Amino acid sequence: MNKTIRKAVLLCLSLCCGVALSANDGSSLWLDYQPLSAQESQKAEYTARLTAISYQTDTPTIQAAIEELQLASEALLAHAPQAVRSNRSRPGEAVLAFGRDRAIGQLKATETLSALGEDGYLIRSADDRTYILANSDKGVLYGAFHLIRLMQTRQDISALNLAESPAYDARILNHWDNLDRSVERGYAGASIWEWEALPGTVSDRYKMYARANAAVGINGSVLNNVNANANFITPAYLEKIKVLADIFRPYGIRVYLSINFNSPQSIGGLDTSDPLDPRVRGWWKDKAKEIYGYIPDFGGFLVKANSEGQPGPQDYGRTHVDGANMLAEALKPYGGLIMWRAFVYTVNATDPSYDRAMQSYLEFVPLDGQFADNVIVQVKNGPIDFQPREPINSLFGAMKETPLMIEFQITQEYLGHSIQLAYLAPMYKETLDQDTYCAGPGSTVAKVTDGGVYPIPVSAIAGVANTGTDANWTGHIFAQSNWYGFGRLAWNPELTSDAIADEWIRMTFTNDPEFVAPVKGIMMASHEAAVNYMQPLGLHHIFAGNHHYGPGVWERLSQTTDRPDWVPEWYHRADSLAIGFDRTTGGTGYVSQYFSPLKELYNNIETCPENLLLFFHRVSWDYRMKNGRTLWDEMCYKYTEGLDAVRGFQKDWDRLEGKIDPERFRHVQYKLREQTRDAIWWRDGVLLYFQSLNHKPIPYELERPINTLELLMRYRIPGGNSSVAPGARPLVMPTSPMAPGVPTTN
């Protein structure tokens, strides 16, 4: 190209990309409306469909829907449609209608709508109008966001006929945010809840938080850490929380709180918290009344009881049922929900037959059918603890008369914090799509939890949030996609990870196909890459204690005073001959907690999926994998694949310079460099440690380590539980030892 042509092209490009090339700190999440350029055919089409907005019944939520359509239209089309309250719409208008509104009858949508429930909606193009119809104003708001998403992703909106309704009733974010605004396992700054400023000072972020969640279908928020501070349910804090609830309400988001089971003693002045003590039951009833006085649509309690040292009913010789039902009774009059966590593993870990993976099943299955109907048991996706890859939790499908809700982790506690790019929708899907066989083939975890297998009074799904005060909310721009992806799957678990990534990239960055395709490629490969350079082949929980960021594979049972089941060696069990945790019928027998044929599939080393091999089997280093390699060689290959994948991400990303704003481009480029460094740290650390046991060479065709085991073993990340400082990691000589700390999980 000669200079003039190149200049013209550059000019044209910069016009096409428009705002995209100006600075962008990522703070608008997926509501980042890039104006359509004159070159885009859809601009005229969209404008013609949004000449005005008409509605019949007014509510704060309808006003919110109108505001969103106007905001989007102004930014995307440089045209602000007027909102007209009337029961007669004109051609070209977007019509918002719910309940008994006239338009619904006109379109004979009443019956269809009735099947879609409180949050469902219809979007129909008819008579030159675009109708958003729902049973409630919330449904209309969700529909409005759907229409906006179609425009953000440049879809045809001229002939729409959509019916949507969410798979789960409660779609919840769990914030592990503390009173002091620290965030347990948070990697994006401090808590977004400014307790010290509330109720007087109100951050704009609260509304942005509500809009972003509503746009993706999330309708509940547990504001505080499950390791709960009782003060959150005192008037001083309820006053602050009321402010948030009032801001969230128009966006259909209910506030929940984690409670401390000891509250009757710690803040109630009682001498017990025994759930069968009438004074205790009375105290909780009064407390419920008090809370609902502040927040009439309060969602309910999340409870971590008799888990990792938290108080609970067992302290009084009572059961989880006694505890949960007491609280359920207190909230029942107000429609409140009790989410009771099943994350318990308190049996004597020194008993050789003990297997942490089996505990929640052993404690909860006997209680099936005894919980009140406004209690739901919250179960982590896997039996251990949010590992990069785990089999499904054996509880799914095992409690036929108790609703179970699934708990995913959005914050990347074990997946690279906010330093590494790991798109987790594929991991969520792996769990949701897994068949439990509890009622024969097709009884997937999704179906079991959304009521598709056994009827349940209420269905719910939760994700541990990754939000913080960082300008981009999540520390790593791409961590936004995990928040987004969780929300989308909570609405519809049938969506593919690929489709969600595609939407998110277009809504967050650009519709430029030369950007969308390679970035989607990175995202879709990123979770498997992380598994490969951290814990392939079923390895689990070999992270360094406390920070859960780097490898701690060398932490030996003999050298620790921690609980054995907090020590990596307890999980990998490697020695000179073999590696892996035998959970077959010949081992701890954990496999027997699954239904057939899953039980047999996992129990047989020949049929056990190789990506879970060492989770279920103790295997000789010389075991032949399906590809003919020995287990050790295959492990070396997997770690190398993981590292090379991240190097590939760097190459792919660097080619995209200029296609988006330099701010976000450099942000990701920087993070990817750190990720490659840390992938080397993982690969070197784990392979060199296992090699020190099995004395086998790393296949000579593979890249060699560049660290020594001695240095890596001595290396400690400062900060532990807190976020990992950029670059404060090898490949170097250890500098300052990390303060010894007991690992905490949730």
Add this chain to the structure above:
Amino acid sequence: MNKTIRKAVLLCLSLCCGVALSANDGSSLWLDYQPLSAQESQKAEYTARLTAISYQTDTPTIQAAIEELQLASEALLAHAPQAVRSNRSRPGEAVLAFGRDRAIGQLKATETLSALGEDGYLIRSADDRTYILANSDKGVLYGAFHLIRLMQTRQDISALNLAESPAYDARILNHWDNLDRSVERGYAGASIWEWEALPGTVSDRYKMYARANAAVGINGSVLNNVNANANFITPAYLEKIKVLADIFRPYGIRVYLSINFNSPQSIGGLDTSDPLDPRVRGWWKDKAKEIYGYIPDFGGFLVKANSEGQPGPQDYGRTHVDGANMLAEALKPYGGLIMWRAFVYTVNATDPSYDRAMQSYLEFVPLDGQFADNVIVQVKNGPIDFQPREPINSLFGAMKETPLMIEFQITQEYLGHSIQLAYLAPMYKETLDQDTYCAGPGSTVAKVTDGGVYPIPVSAIAGVANTGTDANWTGHIFAQSNWYGFGRLAWNPELTSDAIADEWIRMTFTNDPEFVAPVKGIMMASHEAAVNYMQPLGLHHIFAGNHHYGPGVWERLSQTTDRPDWVPEWYHRADSLAIGFDRTTGGTGYVSQYFSPLKELYNNIETCPENLLLFFHRVSWDYRMKNGRTLWDEMCYKYTEGLDAVRGFQKDWDRLEGKIDPERFRHVQYKLREQTRDAIWWRDGVLLYFQSLNHKPIPYELERPINTLELLMRYRIPGGNSSVAPGARPLVMPTSPMAPGVPTTN
């Protein structure tokens, strides 16, 4: 193979490798005699040729030769030949003869010998005997070591007819060892000279040092740093030095000392050191007499004067000639030599026309023909300062009436200290083989300096030593090969780097061809690899100031108070458009100091060798290289080649586990890991810095950086001038800033 066979094979193998598989700390250097196994055909042959050793004239040096032959024979053949003093030898004996000994006449070797000079020798097989004939007992000792080397490398010794004589008269190691036992640019521990213990306590290492040097032909040792402390020539130290001289003497090694030109003032009590002052001249004469009283065969003085702040004749308005000739006069009566360094660059560096590369030529060429005949001018191989690659120093060939000696650096100041594997014989050869054209084609640097072009009274060559108190002497086992290689080339510059590497590997490790071939491959590729990941394409002196280990390419003239010619930017001169130092006739004109056609070759960008391009030319980033790539792309490729080469060394080395003792295997394996880390540091640092100027992408097919420029620029190695602590380098966030220090060179 079934078990029993495998066992048999393993047993056999371990027998073959013999001692090689037992621990070895590398302390015996190239005198590491591995016993021949029964399987080796040569064992019987060698034994039959060493039934006994006969000699006629006895001297300490002859006794040393006998001892060496006995040591070697005992270790290699498990047989100690008796030494018989007699003028009648028996068949099967090794016959040592020199001077007027009978055997020489018998073999009619008198004439041949006379051409071989004081250090030359003949080795002849005749009448079933092996004769080592020479003019001096030193020649016999060198011949004995030659015979031993033939056996160490498993050569046929049944029909020998060798004539050897060294190319250079003086083959010298320069130790930059200080009085406090620190070693400037030393990376192998403290000085091997235990000044505090001498003369009372005498380390075994002194004799080992003499044996190792004699074995490779080195016959002189400058014991102290050229930045000289005057106390070395006071009686207190001369007493200590005498002990070393007495130990070295039988091995043909003369002691030299670096002197401080100010000594008449600092230790002589005079008020001047003016070389034309009679009192000063008298003081030096007395000092010479005193020194020779202690050490009758004292070699002479090495002088760094008016260089980098050292005192010199110019302080009194005198010239280098005045200074050198005064000292020459003092040593003349005793046959002492003055080595006067030409490493001077004291002109005002802020003058834009100033070019450090030109200074020694400008100062010394006018003095040609004025130096006394026992003065020799010591010239570094290149015009700057021991860079990984430089063109030859323009002084070579330019002083027709003054002997020049070449100074190489064995210690790896700019070549990875004792952390990186860089075999330097190829670099020495590059200089020695380069044609200066001073007397037409064939006037190579070797010929110019060894007297092959102009007749010179004395020829000499020096290498800056890399010895220290580390058990293996040189920090890195492979650094021994640079000491060895320097010695072999000082004896015979015609030897190939490949042949020297082959000898050294066999003498140091093993004759196992499966080890020798790949290790030779690593060695032969190692210098070019270092050039590529540090300073390819003629880049020079972009090291971090002070430690000269890692990149300091970002050190800007504008940000420094140092001399401009101590700042990397002064050398690379990179900006957004171009990079390189214009030394053509259109630039500083340095090229004009070379003879035609070298001058024209370097002056023309089309003919200038690309591996020196940026040393001679300022070149646009978009300049097309011969392979069609732009300069910037080619630079990215070169740095990548360098990094990948080191990764390749790791793969090659790891395959050799078990072929040598685990101690040295792991030592090298560890060092290679560090080398790869530091190659990444170099590549990332230099490419990211230049990219920050030219804003060009690193070709997308190449591996991406994993560090950020900001972090690398802030990073400082603790310790500066001293050795670099293992692992105390990136890839990490800087920890403690290095104390600012002025770079010192020698």
